[in-house]
Amino acid sequence: MFRPLSFYIGLRYTAAKRRNHFISFISLTSMIGLMLGVAVLIIVLSVMNGFDRELKQKVLGMVPHAVVKGDPYLSDWQDVDQKVTEHPRVLAAAPFIEGQGMVTGGGNVRGVLIKGIVPEQEDTVSIISSQMIEGKLADLKAGEFGIIVGRPLAASLRLEVGDRLTIVLPEASVSPAGVMPRLKRFTVAGIFSTGAELDGNYTLVHMEDAGKLMRTGGRAEGVRLLVDDLFAAPTVVEEAALSLGGRYYISDWTRTHGSLFSAIQMEKTIIGLLLMFIVAVAAFNIVSTLVMVVTDKTGDIAILRTMGATPGRIMRIFMIQGAIIGVFGTLVGTTLGILGAWYISDLISGLESLLNHQFLNADVYFISYLPSDLQWPDVAIISTAGLVMSLLATIYPAWRASRIDPAEALRYE
Numbered sequence: 001m002f003r004p005l006s007f008y009i010g011l012r013y014t015a016a017k018r019r020n021h022f023i024s025f026i027s028l029t030s031m032i033g034l035m036l037g038v039a040v041l042i043i044v045l046s047v048m049n050g051f052d053r054e055l056k057q058k059v060l061g062m063v064p065h066a067v068v069k070g071d072p073y074l075s076d077w078q079d080v081d082q083k084v085t086e087h088p089r090v091l092a093a094a095p096f097i098e099g100q101g102m103v104t105g106g107g108n109v110r111g112v113l114i115k116g117i118v119p120e121q122e123d124t125v126s127i128i129s130s131q132m133i134e135g136k137l138a139d140l141k142a143g144e145f146g147i148i149v150g151r152p153l154a155a156s157l158r159l160e161v162g163d164r165l166t167i168v169l170p171e172a173s174v175s176p177a178g179v180m181p182r183l184k185r186f187t188v189a190g191i192f193s194t195g196a197e198l199d200g201n202y203t204l205v206h207m208e209d210a211g212k213l214m215r216t217g218g219r220a221e222g223v224r225l226l227v228d229d230l231f232a233a234p235t236v237v238e239e240a241a242l243s244l245g246g247r248y249y250i251s252d253w254t255r256t257h258g259s260l261f262s263a264i265q266m267e268k269t270i271i272g273l274l275l276m277f278i279v280a281v282a283a284f285n286i287v288s289t290l291v292m293v294v295t296d297k298t299g300d301i302a303i304l305r306t307m308g309a310t311p312g313r314i315m316r317i318f319m320i321q322g323a324i325i326g327v328f329g330t331l332v333g334t335t336l337g338i339l340g341a342w343y344i345s346d347l348i349s350g351l352e353s354l355l356n357h358q359f360l361n362a363d364v365y366f367i368s369y370l371p372s373d374l375q376w377p378d379v380a381i382i383s384t385a386g387l388v389m390s391l392l393a394t395i396y397p398a399w400r401a402s403r404i405d406p407a408e409a410l411r412y413e
Helices: 005-015 021-062 077-084 119-125 151-156 207-214 230-244 258-296 298-306 311-355 376-393 395-402 406-411
Strands: 066-074 090-105 108-117 132-134 146-150 164-175 178-192 202-206 220-227 249-252
Touching: 005 311, 021 258, 021 311, 021 376, 066 077, 066 230, 077 090, 077 220, 077 230, 090 119, 090 207, 108 119, 108 151, 108 207, 119 220, 146 151, 151 178, 164 207, 178 207, 202 207, 220 230, 230 249, 258 298, 258 311, 258 376, 258 395, 298 311, 298 406, 311 376, 311 395, 376 395
Parallel strands: 108 202, 146 178
Antiparallel strands: 066 220, 066 249, 090 108, 090 164, 090 220, 132 178, 146 202, 164 178
16 A cells, blocks of 8 residues: 655654653653643633633623613603613613612521512513522512522521511611611512522512612612623613613613623633643644654664655655644644533532532632533634644754755764
């Protein structure tokens, strides 16, 4: 069977046992270094993509994309709701009332954000319904003073569905008995869990009940918008507010969580560049490997030249040898990286259970687990970069081999 001579000799040089075992060791470490560099880069970028995805889906699924607020309330929130949804890029809108207070239960006290909503409309702008682990969003009914809490808050106050808690507002009410804090008893109607930090201090009640508690007189504080593109939210909410023709306050997610998103993007870029340098170092270890191989094979090169091999053919022999090391290291590294990206979340969860230690705390990070999102364009870029750098690393040693003078080399054999 016909085999290209350069490929055949290059393959033999790669697989052959050498008199100098140090060369074999350096060749193996070059391959392993490239393999690990590619694998780690794929896994780390997948984890950063996972954080990016969780921020968009969970955190930004709970907090508003944008809001239009009154000064301080919207007496005509139904009209505002209808007009803003006429904007072509606004997918849905829902009224809300927000306030801060304390909840007491199980002998403990926690500060919380109290959000009054209309369950039917909130379901169109939030992912809260899909995050319910007990009860339903529809269980919030006007006049029943039900409340939905996050799982960490329920655990802290030792609450279950059907239990009662007390909400205390930082406002005073004057009564015949004197100045009293404003408080109200609520019944736990449901428990949700997003795995994010807000689970510990976020509560939902019906907007009518929140209005009675906060004495808004049936008015909403603002209208929450769901837009078709997160990054267009600042422009969309400004256009929607201008179409209303009055004085309104606007805000969007970039003011509340934009810095976190920017930090994740910057970290992904910097970590990617740093790890790419590691892959480059591993790839260029092939240079030292091939230089030693060329030195070891000087006599063989001289014999091939005397038998008629051209400098170009000699160059191809050693380029093929380096390319085999690079291709094998990159392909194995890519396979390990893909498998690692798929199972890194389960692996970390298993380690947390085994060591009884939580690596990611929702009080510090915005989620309590390690996410991973493997994106094939990243895999293609990393694999291609590894292959290209490996091939570039073969050029100098192969050129040096092609420049060997056969007469000079054989003189010392």
